Amino acid sequence: MKTKQLTTGAILAALALALSYVEGMFPPPVPLPGVKLGLANIVTLFALYTLGAPSALAILLVRVLLGAMFAGNASALIFSLLGGFSAMLAMVALRRWEKLSVYGVSVGGAAAHNCGQVAAAMLTLGSAAPAAYLPPLLVAAVFSGALTGFVCSLLLRRKVF
Amino acid sequence: MNKSPDGKPNKYDALVVLVVLALAAALGARVWFAPKSPAAELVVSVGNTECERIPFDDTEREYTNNGYTVHLAVTPDGAWVDHADCPTQDCVRTGVISRPGQSIVCLPARIVIAVEGAEESGWDAIAG
Ligand SMILES: [Zn+2]
Numbered sequence: 016m017k018t019k020q021l022t023t024g025a026i027l028a029a030l031a032l033a034l035s036y037v038e039g040m041f042p043p044p045v046p047l048p049g050v051k052l053g054l055a056n057i058v059t060l061f062a063l064y065t066l067g068a069p070s071a072l073a074i075l076l077v078r079v080l081l082g083a084m085f086a087g088n089a090s091a092l093i094f095s096l097l098g099g100f101s102a103m104l105a106m107v108a109l110r111r112w113e114k115l116s117v118y119g120v121s122v123g124g125a126a127a128h129n130c131g132q133v134a135a136a137m138l139t140l141g142s143a144a145p146a147a148y149l150p151p152l153l154v155a156a157v158f159s160g161a162l163t164g165f166v167c168s169l170l171l172r173r174k175v176f
Numbered sequence: 177m178n179k180s181p182d183g184k185p186n187k188y189d190a191l192v193v194l195v196v197l198a199l200a201a202a203l204g205a206r207v208w209f210a211p212k213s214p215a216a217e218l219v220v221s222v223g224n225t226e227c228e229r230i231p232f233d234d235t236e237r238e239y240t241n242n243g244y245t246v247h248l249a250v251t252p253d254g255a256w257v258d259h260a261d262c263p264t265q266d267c268v269r270t271g272v273i274s275r276p277g278q279s280i281v282c283l284p285a286r287i288v289i290a291v292e293g294a295e296e297s298g299w300d301a302i303a304g
Contacts, residue, residue, distance in 0.1 A: 090283070109192070112188070114186070114188040115186075115188050115189060115192065116183070116184060116185055116186055116188075116189050117183070118185035118189040119185070119186075119188055119189030119191070119192040119193075122189065122192050122193055122196060123192050123196070126196045126199075136281070136283070139283065139286075140221070140224065140281060140283070140286065140288050141221070141224035141225075142221055142224075142279075142281075142288040142290065144221075144279035144281060144288045144290040145279070145281060146203075147277050147278055147279055149200070149203050150200040150201070150203045150204030151200075151204075153196050153197070153199055153200035153203070154197065154200050156196060157193050157196055157197060160196075161185075164185070164189075168183045168184075171183070172183055
């Protein structure tokens with residue numbers, strides 16, 4: 016039982032890493048460098064539903080740290096750290112509201128992810144200016160959140176792992 | 177743990193979407209409906225420190241930081257980065273900014289160019 020959790024976790028972490036890499040090849044949704052749409056949140060969401068919050072957190076940590084190592088810069092670490100953990104916190108909180116389906120949890124997580132990234136940009140630049148990008152990013156989060164929710168609901172229904 | 181979620185979005189999910197969109201609209205209204213006040217000026221920060229304030233007049237500036245150079249064009253109608261040698265080119269793609277709250281960010285060069293409104297509000301201008 017424990018071993019199966021560990022292998023699933025490892026596969027999910029690798030998948031998350033691959034997703035954030037693929038995502039880095041697309042231009043950011045707003046002209047704010049470092050900002051990503053948050054496709055890797057699919058994995059956090061899926062892990063949250065199948066393995067529980069502690070495992071999801073561990074997978075997130077591995078993804079963020081390894082991702083920063085591959086990217087080789089510290090500012091990317093701040094973006095994925097703040098984005099990833101904000102999304103994680105929001106999704107754990109929203110999941111407690113049992114009336115929500117995976118879509119609502121996902122959209123809330125995506126919105127939190129983008130807020131975290133804007134906060135990272137504000138910290139990195141020492142300026143409040145990036146806050147102006149929050150509105151379009153929140154609108155984008157509705158779409159990326161719906162997409163990740165859709166993918167996750169498919170995965171959950173087919174019980175891949 | 178197996179609180180299997182319904183695979184279909186429901187009205188509570190729609191509520192989450194509404195809250196997110198409402199937040200976007202509320203925050204966006206402040207920027208997009210901000211009046212273009214003639215007294216607004218550009219505030220340029222290079223490497224986390226404010227270095228210059230430029231009024232909206234015909235002029236141009238060049239900033240070099242962190243190994244990258246950003247070229248800024250300013251007219252009475254707005255300001256934009258017309259060319260830069262940073263790898264991402266996000267600053268160039270941002271286009272023209274003119275309203276208080278808008279900004280151009282170049283992360284590789286650590287340069288922020290933001291529009292700041294005049295201190296007096298529109299109401300004062302009407303009263304005066
Ligand atoms: Zn640039």
